[in-house]
Amino acid sequence: MASFVHRIEVHYKKDPREKIRTDRIRLLGFSIDELQLVDVYTVATARRDIQRDELQEIGARLTNPVVQDFVVDEATTALFDYAIEVGFLPGVTDNVGTTARQTIEDYLGIKFGDGEMVSSSELYFVRGRLAPDMLTRLAATLANPLVNRVSIKTRQEYGEEGMDRVVPQVRLHELPAAGTVDLAIPDEDLARLGKEGICDPETGQRRGPLALDLAQLHAIREYFDRQKRKPTDVELESLAQTWSEHCKHTIFASAMDDDIPKGLYMTCIQAATNEIRAEKGDRDICVTVFTDNSGAIIFDDEYLVTHKVETHNSPSALDPFGGALTGIVGVNRDTIGFGLGAKPCINVYGFCVGDPASDPKLFRGKDRASPILPPLQILDGVVRGVGVGGNCSGIPTPQGFCYFDNRYAGKPLVFAGTVGVMPRQHNGQNLYQKKAEPGDLIVMVGGRVGKDGIHGATFSSEPLDPASPVTAVQIGDPITQKKFSDVIVKEARDLGLYRSITDNGAGGLSCSVAEMAKECNGCHVELDRVPLKYPGMASWEIWISESQERMTLAVPPEKLAAFTGLLERREVEATVIGRFTDTGRCVVDYHGSTVMDIDLAFLHDGLPRKHLATVQVQKTYPGPDLPCPVRLDDTLISMLGRRNICSTEFVTIQYDHTVQGGHVLGPVQGKGRVQAVATLTKVVPGSKKGVGLSQALFPAYSEIDPYRMAGAAIDTAIRGLVALGISPEAIALLDNFCWCSSDEPERLWQLKQAAKGCYDYAKAFGTPFISGKDSMFNDFSGYDAENNRVRVSVPPTLLISSIGIHGDVAKAVSLDAKVAGDLVYVIGTTEEELGGSEYFAHLGYPGATVPRLDAAAARTCYLRLTDAIAAHELVASAYPVSHGGLGVALAKVAIAGRLGMDITIPGTLRPDFFLFSETLARFVVTVAPDHKRAFERMLGADALLLGKTGGSRLRITGRTLLLEQEIARLEEAYKAPFRRF
Structure with missing residues (x-):
């Protein structure tokens, strides 16, 4: 002491x-x-x-x-x-x-x-x-x-003495090496064991959720009955981590109804990618999909790029800063752990939170105990967390979004993603391939192990309730991670000092070591060799802790001295904690006793399969029965100020998006600094190519039509890159499903429809999925101020992220109008499709007609548009129409360029519906007059000329004058909501 x-x-x-x-x-x-x-x-x-x-x-x-x-x-x-x-x-x-x-x-x-x-x-x-x-x-x-x-x-x-001197030291009592758990108990007690965890013999308290259901516990009991012994607490905790929804994605893997016998993942997501790749043949851009920590596509003949987007929802609800920080540095490690190690080169983020002006009175316990954090505090924390993670790691963060809905007040959604870059080969070896061999040493590098992050995987597989464990919260250390990231990716990898690598994420060592053990069919761990933050941790805690900034590597014995010597010189701790074997077993020793000895086959594949049933949701959603306003000036001003449309530059400016020197098109563009939906970054010095990124989600569509919701997200994510000049042929997708009440048949039906939408629309566009993640129980269960039971569930949310390779970044176009006199076009037809739109939300109605999509026709149009942008350089600016519709898109293009427009819309629809419909497959494009004929010849009937740029006002006319506003006033409305943040 x-x-x-x-x-x-x-x-x-x-x-x-x-x-x-x-x-x-x-x-x-x-x-x-x-x-x-x-x-x-x-x-x-x-x-x-x-x-x-x-x-x-x-x-x-x-x-x-x-x-x-x-x-x-x-x-x-x-x-x-x-x-x-x-x-x-x-x-x-x-x-x-x-x-x-x-x-x-x-x-x-x-x-x-x-x-x-x-x-x-x-x-x-x-x-x-x-x-x-x-x-x-x-x-x-x-x-x-x-x-x-x-x-x-x-x-x-x-007084004169000031504050007290406090030393926050951990004091723990040494616990036994391992205890046994009796599973020969009634189902009622088994269910409590799965929900609340093992009863600690020292304290008499439950340790926290195992998130195991009765069928799973029965399978475990039967396995150990065959072994003629009881499981140890280490074995049961390890099985819980490995079998958790967070790690095994049991809902996506389970059979569903009679038409999805192989599960949603294999039937919809994986099948779409496999079929697209087979159809493309030699044009296939994929390198590695679904099998590694990230997905990878071809960048050029020498390099590949990786992408992965994770969620960190449950921890961020409890500690927004730590949850988001851990999320971003964790997905950085997914990049470092791809193949033999990719260099993180771009970060992305996404925050779905409640209205920051609201203060819902929700509590995890009775009598106003343990209040939830208000949305503004959550938003502030997650923004800072991603900023610290990226800025301290020297990784640019150009791409991201915020989405606001009070249904995220109980549990926010926090998305964190990373793009990596690596050579495809070095000294004749494919760097995207890895395999631990029997005899390789198990080496843990980076941070030490503590009690932070215990039960993180199982905690994230449960609804948020009063029993949510404090130990599930972690805070990342980006400085420590930066040290080992650089030494691994820039030195050890190319020296060939290890054969395989993965990150210590969900489940800690229990998952990372056991996952790598599948490569060689066995492992033997000496748990007492694991370096700890403080003494006194129990063996099960060491094994499953998710303490951050750790990687696990397979190092050949003859390379150990060179490897550990290199890391020591770079001030990175590296410790041998065991050896990979070919015994077919995962064996863990602690202080001379075996605390875990399980067949790898049972550990990874013993999870009993479920057969899920769905029930179709049939609801009627009314639309507004209101006349069209004579003038739409105030309407447009109000729309620009809506939370999901206005500027969130207060987030963007907290992130360094130019570090590493690859910035081409950033998160805000034009003189008026309008939020872009896509960004473009160079990741290989000297190359003219760049990586384009975009994201899209439409939670407001989910309750009305989850199938079309998926189509809207896919189309919009693709369109963001098309507007830069990236062809659909060079685009891949990532899916992140964040669902609620995922044990309810009605919610499962919505999930099934959304997954089917992913299959159909990805196939139609020819854009494969290369990675994904699902988070299934995004619900808050607690009490209101009057002690009434309350359940707040997020709207079913699907984030689609897109990554594409731009052939020549010098030919990319930004979103801002450039020159007075340029022609303004809308690409694509506009229909009366306002169900779930921002305009109907503004009016206080959901509406019933979610935008539908002819993806095959849209793809043909997108190929022609990217040809007009990148090959023929006919386009001055391009911006995809999204939330808020055409009127908002026109205003943003004008604000970005601080350049007025004179627009005439056709009389085919009600003027407000035409301007604020969210019909898909549309762009606002500006074109120089000299290019008019060539542009219209290339785009054909898809291009509708609306007017031209010029002056200081946005003027829109139909049969009568609909609105006329100074661009400066529109800019003020667009930036006002978060100006004070």
Whole structure:
């Protein structure tokens, strides 16, 4: 234990963040005058006291002397009414503290030992009188009780001594190597075991959800009956992780009704890709699909690019910052773990949250216990989490979206994705292929193992309820990950120092080692060799912990010295924890005892198959019975200000999208800085090619027609890339299903329809799926303020991500109107299709007619349009029509270019329906007059000339003048909703 504790407090001479911080807290309803922030470092050592002059030097190294001052073992003086200190609870990852510790170690020339540490905290000085309940609420806003400790003092209590010196050390009692679990119990008790977990013999408390149902528990019991023994807790926990919905995707793998005997994944997603690849033959762009940590397509003759999009929904509901940070660094590891290691080169994100202006009163426990976080706090946390993950890792984050619906208030959806790049071969070896061999050493590299992340996989396979475990929350460490990412991808890979690699994600070592063991048919792990953050962890905790920043590699014994020596020089910890075998078994030892010995075949394939039944949903959704307004000026202004249409640049500017130097077309475009739906990035220096990315989702369509919803998402994701000039021939897709109440037959019917839509539309466009992920139980179960049981489910949500290769980025076009006098076209016909549209939502109605799609005809049009853009350079700008329809798309193109338009629409539909219908397969395109004839010849009847650019106003006429607005006013409406964030 630490004997000497010192405290260094760093404050700004003039804090540039103070006004923004204060305004943000006021925005949340706290009447304060000022909110100052002091950074605190607590240094705890056991071996010797650090001298005063050394502490002063350490303080100087933790301070920017131009703008900051510091004090050592003294209280910072300031004018305030309350002091609130927020630090991390024991065992929670403290990235700032870790970096400070390394700085001190470098300066003193020592290494901190057991019981020694540096922890960070934030000390807030609040000026302004607050009632006691508001002070408590403010502290809850600044901290998260699941990961933070909070101390509050008044000015009088603060006095001359200041805040207390707190050392957040973990203290655990050593637990037995392993215990056995009796499964010969009644089904009622078995069901409780599956839901609440094993009863810990030391504490008498349940350990947390196994997420195993009765059929699964019966199969496990029968297996161990055949072995003539009881399972150990390690074995049962390991089976729970491996068989979890999160890892095994049991709903997508199960037979469904009479027409899907092989399950939705094999019948719809995998089958579409296999059939597309077979039809393409030599034109197939896929390299690796569905079998590795990411999917990969051909970039050029020398390189491939990978893509993977993950979800981190449940952790983000509890700790938005940690959940999102863990999500983005976790999917970075999916890239590093592809083949023999791809370099992460682009990050993407997506946030589905409740309206940030709302504050739903929902609680996980009775009597207002454990309130959910308000949407604004969730949004703030997930934005910061992805930012820290990407910015600290040096990975550009150009692509992403926000989508708002109050049904995401109980459980947000947080999407995190990464694109990687790697050579296809090195020294004659295919780098996208890997295989552990018997005799290879199992080596864990990166961070140490702690109690954070325990039951993460099983927790994510359950609805969010009062029993959601604190240990499921993790906080990532991007600095540690950056170190091993660079040494693996830039050095060890090309030196041939390992044969296989994967990340420690869901299920930790229990899943990563066991998955790699399938490559050689066996593994033997010595669990007591695993490096820990602190002593006292039980064997089952070490085995299933999802502590971050870890990879597992298969290293030939003769390469071990070279491998570990290289990592040591790069300050990356690497530990041999076992050996791969060919025994057909997964064997785990701990302190000389065998705590797990299971057939690999049973571990991976013993999961009993389900046969799911669906029930068709038949509902009627009314549309508005309202006349068309005579003028649509106010309507367009209101539409531009809707949460799902307006600018979210406040998110974009927090992410570095130009690092690594590949930026071509970024997240906001044009003089007016309009949010793009697609981005373009160079990932191979010297190549004229680039990677285009886009995403689309239409949750508002799901309840009305989930089949067409899938078509809308696929079409829009493809159109985003087509608008850049990328041919459908060079595009691949990723699917992310986030469903709710997935054990209900009606929800399963919607899922089935959406999956069928994926098959049909992907086939029609010829765009294969290369990777995907599903998250099935996105529901909140709890109480309202009056103690009534409440269940809040997300709308059935399908995110489609697209990746495509642009042949020459110099010929790509952005979305903004460029030159006065250019012609404005809409490509594609417009129908009265407003069911689930933003316009009908604005009017307060769902509507019944979701846009339908002729994908084959659309594909033909898209091929001609990309030819006009990239081959003939006839197009000045292109923008896909999406949420809000043609009127919103015209306004955005005009705002981006800060250039007016004079538009005339045909009289085929009601003017408001024509302007705000969300009919698919459409673009707004501007073309120079000199190219008119050639462009119209190429696009034919698909191109409808609407008008031309010029002036400072958007003017739209039908049979009468419909609207006329200054572009400046439209821009203000578009940017106003989040300007204060």
